[in-house]
Amino acid sequence: MIDPSIATPPVNRALPLEWPCRLGRVLVVDDDREARDAVLAELADHQCHAVGSSGRDVQHHLQRSQFSLVILDVRAGRIDGFGVLRRIRAHSDVPVILTTRQQQDEVDRILGLELGADEFSRDPLNPRELLARAHAILRRQEVGRRQSAAVTARGGYRFNGWELRRCTRVLTNPAGEVVELTKTEYALLVAFLEAPRRPLSRAHLIRTTKAHEDVQDRSIDVQVLRLRRKIEADRSGSRLIRTERGIGYILDVPVEILF
Template sequence: MRRKMEGCAMYHYATQFDHAVPHSPAFVPSARIGRVLLVEEVPDARRSILSYLQDRQCTVIGCGAMDALRQIQHQPFSLVLVNARCGTFSGLDVLRQIRGRSHVPVILYRDGPPADMERIIGLELGADDFLCGPLDLDELLARARATLRRQQLGRLDPAPLQGGYRFEGWELSHASRRLTSPSGKVVELTKSDYTLLNALLESPGRPLSRLHLMRATRMHEDIHDRSIDVQVLRLRRKLGRSGAGDSFIRTERGFGYVLAARVEPLY
């Protein structure tokens, strides 16, 4: 059973998702689709889509067509959603601007009857998907996840990792293996520091055993498991330069460690 969203009759979603169980923000990772940019000129439609995505723990920013390129240039996004009818701007124009600066996945949507030529041109210009007709927000979210799954599968080859993670103002880059503090200072990481932090960031809020972390950091099996404690202590000190690093990596007594931070994947 579906219902229409207040303030924007053509946007709707399934009611079975309405009652998500609340969790503590400190332990719940951000939605797997990462940071989303929504380019939508109609205020009611923008509010409806933003509300829907935020209710599903997505990190999303809304803007108009004139502001889209500035947003792309000033912060990383994992996905961009663009209304193909952007007032005086065409969504295709916005797509051209984005593709001139970024390879971020873009999904176009058009709240009207299918326009085959427009859809073909959009895909040829680099859109990753194009939805036509009254916008079903459940489908939009499913297609967003499918688009990012395809992108992630493409990273399973030997090519260097891209993206990284953002957590509590910190950023870890896979490409450079560089950790940047909330103040913008680069923190030097050893190979073991990087692999340990990456293992924790992959499973925020989940207690990880010492053995799991030893394997993730590729430490030799014959090393006593307390050696991972030394690595954690060293990493805590580096994160502690912000004055709150120890609170990110918490000890699970007799078991291992857990990363208590809100984590957002970067693409």
């Protein structure tokens, strides 16, 4: 049975006109009902519309309703938080903040981010800090959507003698020859071209290529290697895509937007 826990504002409080808050609907996932209710109450106190869920019921909630944010507990001995995150990322790009009350393990933190989490934070968080982080995530997401829409309207990119045309998805090398790209390679290249000389995390690239299920076998690294082989093949010693240790990858050349 679905747990219908929904945080509502205390009846003795006067609600501001902006109810619900700008975060929209927030899904709080924790198998410990007491801990979950505490988070729901904190969010309600800050005029946020929050819904509680067990790990088992996450997909049901996401299929039935639209959420702007998921707060997911990944404490050891509780729900398989990383398994829940994989299932979320297989079907949704909703921002996810992971929380844990145990000592934060570096490997777990990296795994969470590589699986597609947007934040990994020690619980309990100051509610105002949690809301500030959530607003920052949503702002970044909105900026990314606007930039993507603006770039899509343009014709393509030119970099280091190469040209990629968006309308036809055709990539040509400096000699004018067409170089075939797979769907994943094309998505990866566009991600790099939209953010030249800026380090991109593996988590960002995973979301870009929709390769969430393959992250454990380092599939994104394999895809980057294949793309490198194609766009660096004709220039001996040239490294257009660099590895940023501890972060991900960066396209280290200037990019020109075409018409």
